Ligand SMILES: Nc1ncnc2c1ncn2[C@@H]1O[C@H](COP(=O)(O)OS(=O)(=O)O)[C@@H](OP(=O)(O)O)[C@H]1O
């Protein structure tokens with residue numbers, strides 16, 4: 001095939017390819033980004049790596065002249081990626097499952113933690129290894145320095161995305177359960193992982209239902225103006241446009257399902273995609 005192959009030090013990044021004004025997203029797998037373009041055209045290609053996971057590309061091998069630039073600051077020229085003698089596929093074989101991230105997003109009290117709990121229990125009963133990163137819990141430790149300002153929420157999500165990626169690389173089914181109100185932040189976490197390994201689950205529960213639950217009394221405080229910037233009240237929530245699994249609960253229509261049923265829906269998805277085998 002006529003084209004251009006660029007070798008990079010990271011196994012999986014997404015790049016935007018700007019070619020004659022067009023922009024495409026290109027997954028980088030097995031260490032190569034392959035571009036189906038003629039070598040003449042390739043002379044003028046400018047590649048912009050646009051993933052937050054992007055580290056300096058240390059090895060570039062182009063069949064024609066092209067430039068590769070990162071739009072995030074390089075950490076250091078002296079950092080080299082170390083390969084391990086045991087790879088992800090060995091660990092997955094051992095565990096008889098494939099690592100992935102189940103990202104549960106939704107308003108406060110939409111039932112994220114309840115579904116996360118039901119899912120980890122149901123998978124445990126099937127002999128599958130999971131680990132749950134719950135927004136509330138992670139904010140007690142790793143993310144204890146972060147507030148609920150937009151930039152701190154972004155950092156909260158970025159860190160949890162990076163940790164979830166490590167778990168997925170171990171071969172664990174990592175369940176991340178946090179409001180993650182911004183589409184851009186969730187998409188950034190998706191782009192850290194190989195295609196298919198990020199399963200976005202949307203707890204599509206109306207604000208009125210969430211507010212009527214209010215087990216911690218936070219909505220009441222937010223309505224009273226005692227908590228500022230509460231998601232759904234005076235802070236935004238951007239619903240996913242293309243999630244893999246959705247839990248819809250619309251009052252007046254019988255489309256809701258129990259946390260247990262929701263967990264089974266996610267498990268069906270994982271079975272269908274082969275994540276529950278080695
Ligand atoms: N201002 C504001 N907005 C939203 N939520 C708030 C806020 N202040 C505190 N809390 C409590 O913090 C929990 C959400 O933390 P997350 O880490 O999931 O939030 S985020 O993803 O960074 O937006 C959330 O827990 P859940 O109810 O489990 O979602 C709330 O209990």
Ligand SMILES: Nc1ncnc2c1ncn2[C@@H]1O[C@H](COP(=O)(O)OP(=O)(O)O)[C@@H](O)[C@H]1O
Nearest residue numbers: 107108109110111112113114115213215258259
């Ligand atoms: N499907 C459901 N129907 C009714 N109540 C639910 C449902 N799912 C969760 N709850 C209740 O709603 C409250 C919030 O659930 P939780 O899982 O903590 O939500 P989140 O993690 O999104 O804040 C809890 O009291 C929980 O028992």
